[in-house]
Amino acid sequence: MTPHDFVYLASQSPRRAQLLDQLGVKHRPLLPDAGEDAEALEAERTGELPLDYVQRVTRLKLEAARRRLRRRGLPAAPILCADTTVAVGRRILGKPADAAEAAEMLHLLSGRTHRVMTCVAVQAGNQAHTLTQVSRVRFADLSETTIRRYIDSGEPMGKAGAYAIQGCIAAWIAHIEGSHSGIMGLPLFETTQLLARARVRLEL
Numbered sequence: 001m002t003p004h005d006f007v008y009l010a011s012q013s014p015r016r017a018q019l020l021d022q023l024g025v026k027h028r029p030l031l032p033d034a035g036e037d038a039e040a041l042e043a044e045r046t047g048e049l050p051l052d053y054v055q056r057v058t059r060l061k062l063e064a065a066r067r068r069l070r071r072r073g074l075p076a077a078p079i080l081c082a083d084t085t086v087a088v089g090r091r092i093l094g095k096p097a098d099a100a101e102a103a104e105m106l107h108l109l110s111g112r113t114h115r116v117m118t119c120v121a122v123q124a125g126n127q128a129h130t131l132t133q134v135s136r137v138r139f140a141d142l143s144e145t146t147i148r149r150y151i152d153s154g155e156p157m158g159k160a161g162a163y164a165i166q167g168c169i170a171a172w173i174a175h176i177e178g179s180h181s182g183i184m185g186l187p188l189f190e191t192t193q194l195l196a197r198a199r200v201r202l203e204l
């Protein structure tokens, strides 16, 4: 069987597209239709643990993407999607709704270690390959001024946990354990294993 030349990237995250580019994997967007409520997939359930949450949301994203592919009658190819969640203990930090929520999250993350979980799913034919990569991130103490300035920069919005390791807040990240690309939204080492299982053409 010849390898697949490209994957459908069912993600609106520009970071995920850039990270796939870094691997040299060709991808085509498979974005939600106007009527689809992509945000609704990320609704939390009371008492749900972060690991269960990130895996469930990824499954939902994959199912929605598979339906989309069928609806549009597009040529068959593997579909890749992912979800990134920040966890402080059992608490899930999603994307902040506004500046006040972003401030609350950054206060919570200040001076402590939290986990960042990214679940990746690749559907190839009838088979779904998934894995979850978990990293640990330690923030130095963040002052009120730093938090305020960071929120004013606009960067926290649209990011799980109200920060982006690839941005200026990296100046306060004292330690990471795990996968830098995973924290950004797509763990490259692990994703490569999934793509290989799905027989997607890789650069190396």
Ligand SMILES: Cc1cn([C@H]2C[C@H](O)[C@@H](COP(=O)(O)OP(=O)(O)OP(=O)(O)O)O2)c(=O)[nH]c1=O
Binding pocket: 010, 011, 012, 013, 014, 015, 042, 082, 083, 084, 085, 086, 095, 116, 158, 159, 160, 161, 163, 164, 165, 166, 183, 184, 185
């Ligand atoms: C913790 C962290 C998150 N993020 C981003 C990655 C994700 O885009 C976002 C988490 O939201 P996700 O719901 O995982 O992704 P998304 O909504 O951007 O895109 P889609 O659901 O369509 O795939 O936070 C960073 O860019 N840097 C970081 O350091």
